[in-house]
Amino acid sequence: MWPQILTFLSMIGAFLLIAAGLRQPAALATAGAAFVGLAASGRLDQLHHLVEGAFGYFDVLLIIAMAMVFMAALESAGILEEISTRITRRLGKRPMLLSLASMLLVMAPGMLTGSSTAAALTTGRFVLPVLMEAGVPLAKAGAFVALGAILGMVAPPVNVPVMIIGSGIDMPYVGFDLPLLAIALPPAIAASVWVARSVRRPGLGGRSAAATASEAGGTGSATEGGRDASSRDTDSHDDERRIPGFKVYIPILVLLAMMLAVRVSNGSVPDPGIPLMFAVGAVLAMLCGRPVRPWEAIERGIGLALPVMGVLVGAGMFVQVATVTGVRGFLVVSALDIPMAWVIVVAVLALPAFGAISAYASSSVMGVPILLALLGNNEVVTAAALSLLAALGDLLPPIAIVPSLISQATQGGAQTRGDILRRLVVPGVLLAAWAYIVLRWAPAIGRLLS
Amino acid sequence: MVYLRLATASWLTPVYLLMVAVTAVAVATNVLKQRSLSGQVIGGMVLVPLLLRLLMVK
Numbered sequence: 477m478w479p480q481i482l483t484f485l486s487m488i489g490a491f492l493l494i495a496a497g498l499r500q501p502a503a504l505a506t507a508g509a510a511f512v513g514l515a516a517s518g519r520l521d522q523l524h525h526l527v528e529g530a531f532g533y534f535d536v537l538l539i540i541a542m543a544m545v546f547m548a549a550l551e552s553a554g555i556l557e558e559i560s561t562r563i564t565r566r567l568g569k570r571p572m573l574l575s576l577a578s579m580l581l582v583m584a585p586g587m588l589t590g591s592s593t594a595a596a597l598t599t600g601r602f603v604l605p606v607l608m609e610a611g612v613p614l615a616k617a618g619a620f621v622a623l624g625a626i627l628g629m630v631a632p633p634v635n636v637p638v639m640i641i642g643s644g645i646d647m648p649y650v651g652f653d654l655p656l657l658a659i660a661l662p663p664a665i666a667a668s669v670w671v672a673r674s675v676r677r678p679g680l681g682g683r684s685a686a687a688t689a690s691e692a693g694g695t696g697s698a699t700e701g702g703r704d705a706s707s708r709d710t711d712s713h714d715d716e717r718r719i720p721g722f723k724v725y726i727p728i729l730v731l732l733a734m735m736l737a738v739r740v741s742n743g744s745v746p747d748p749g750i751p752l753m754f755a756v757g758a759v760l761a762m763l764c765g766r767p768v769r770p771w772e773a774i775e776r777g778i779g780l781a782l783p784v785m786g787v788l789v790g791a792g793m794f795v796q797v798a799t800v801t802g803v804r805g806f807l808v809v810s811a812l813d814i815p816m817a818w819v820i821v822v823a824v825l826a827l828p829a830f831g832a833i834s835a836y837a838s839s840s841v842m843g844v845p846i847l848l849a850l851l852g853n854n855e856v857v858t859a860a861a862l863s864l865l866a867a868l869g870d871l872l873p874p875i876a877i878v879p880s881l882i883s884q885a886t887q888g889g890a891q892t893r894g895d896i897l898r899r900l901v902v903p904g905v906l907l908a909a910w911a912y913i914v915l916r917w918a919p920a921i922g923r924l925l926s
Numbered sequence: 927m928v929y930l931r932l933a934t935a936s937w938l939t940p941v942y943l944l945m946v947a948v949t950a951v952a953v954a955t956n957v958l959k960q961r962s963l964s965g966q967v968i969g970g971m972v973l974v975p976l977l978l979r980l981l982m983v984k
Contacts, residue, residue: 786968
């Protein structure tokens with residue numbers, strides 16, 4: 477057992493040193509930890525395991541790549557901007573509906589790609605200035621977008637942490653839609669109510685998301701006062717950029733229809749795979765909006781996906797080395813020795829803490845042994861709750877990837893990031909408590925949902 | 927010959943190989959444009975499984 481403990485400690489040490497000490501990306505930290513694990517266990521002649529491990533999450537990697545191309549195509553074609561504008565114009569005078577629609581808008585990219593960064597980088601950027609214009613303080617609006625991004629990552633149809641945990645115990649990604657929705661929906665509604673109470677300026681109905689975003693300038697200083705001439709000019713210019721008609725909804729509707737058809741057809745509709753569905757959606761997005769240069773959209777989408785793809789490759793290497801060296805078995809056996817009530821406490825603490833480096837790596841390294849220790853506790857609901865805990869890590873320092881991206885979008889720097897993080901403390905603790913409740917009563921929740 | 931036989935094993939295989947190829951080229955383009963060394967290394971890490979799958983080596 478001691479060799480495994482030493483290997484595990486050296487891997488975790490290397491991981492923390494590279495990620496937190498040297499401030500290198502999580503992808504390099506996981507890959508570096510895998511290499512150190514091989515060296516610590518005297519297996520430096522078995523470097524092929526790193527290549528083997530790189531294929532561990534290849535399917536998920538392709539899903540993320542195509543999903544980000546889809547999001548980039550939607551954004552380049554002006555479809556995201558158009559949908560944001562329609563929502564703001566229609567719901568600007570109703571704070572509750574505005575915050576609910578904003579939450580849905582922020583969650584959508586995360587739901588489709590399984591990546592919180594996708595949500596923060598795309599619709600999050602449009603929603604943030606709209607909320608600020610409605611009178612929500614910058615830190616609270618940022619916290620709202622951050623919560624929406626991680627709830628979108630958890631919500632169906634695509635939840636990458638669950639896919640990773642499932643692949644660790646050969647559990648297919650089937651039957652997760654309802655449990656994931658049941659886990660993500662209540663916090664999403666609660667966060668919307670939280671923000672709706674701060675909306676002080678009803679009457680946003682005439683403004684568009686793009687106009688509001690350009691006025692806010694990303695600095696958090698939303699223009700006060702009425703409509704001056706330049707504001708009217710911005711609006712009229714913005715009106716010229718509008719995309720008329722129903723066609724803006726076609727890419728998203730076709731994508732959802734394809735996903736739904738495969739799930740309800742019981743095999744009579746052939747499953748082309750999620751990556752191909754996103755690729756079809758991307759082609760439709762390029763045809764249904766403003767003219768797009770296809771290769772530029774593809775290159776931008778892959779560029780946005782590259783850090784996440786890197787983490788998946790690194791996490792695959794980490795898991796492969798952990799398996800080869802016996803560390804994974806050691807973790808599983810140790811987890812099985814802990815009483816069930818304590819396993820849940822360990823899950824609530826360890827998954828977000830490890831997720832602070834990478835939610836995907838946390839799902840793989842901590843999620844799999846914890847799920848094995850909780851076998852018989854309704855694995856589907858349990859895996860869904862564990863994915864929420866892993867996703868919570870995206871809000872936590874030292875990396876705090878989602879708040880960092882949001883503060884970058886507002887050009888607010890470290891001060892804004894700190895303010896957003898402080899605003900996230902209470903919602904974060906409540907989310908962890910919610911995950912605890914779901915884990916504790918997973919069998920009952922499972923029966924309720926079936 | 928073997929590659930062609932494998933690549934056309936079903937109607938979905940060539941479609942998926944095309945997606946993998948497009949992704950690999952886009953990753954390579956991003957790597958060439960990256961200024962930071964860590965970004966280039968991450969791109970290289972991602973390229974390895976993409977190229978091996980494209981060549982159907984693994």
